[in-house]
Amino acid sequence: MGAHRGHDVVYKAGPPTASLHVEKASLVRRVAAELPGIGWKKAKSVESLFGTVEDLVVATEEELREIEGIGRITARAVYKSLHTGE
Secondary structure (H helix, E strand, O other), X not given: OOOOOHHHOOOOOOOOOOOOOOOXXXXXXXXXXXXXXXXXXXXXXXXXXXXXXXXXXXXXXXXXXXXXXXXXXXXXXXXXXHHHOO
């Protein structure tokens, strides 16, 4: 009986069947995603409303409530987190 030689074959991957587009997240989105009650999905809405992290930090609770999916309680928690570090 001959020796098994399957381990000698080098695997070659074929051409990719789909392309993947990876977009680098903005600093605003990365910061927003860390805030209480925001997460990655809502951070996209934060990013579209506030152009800079500074704009986000100086936003009032009322301005934060303009973000889709953010209500009074979350807006208050975000505001408090940005201004007291809690």
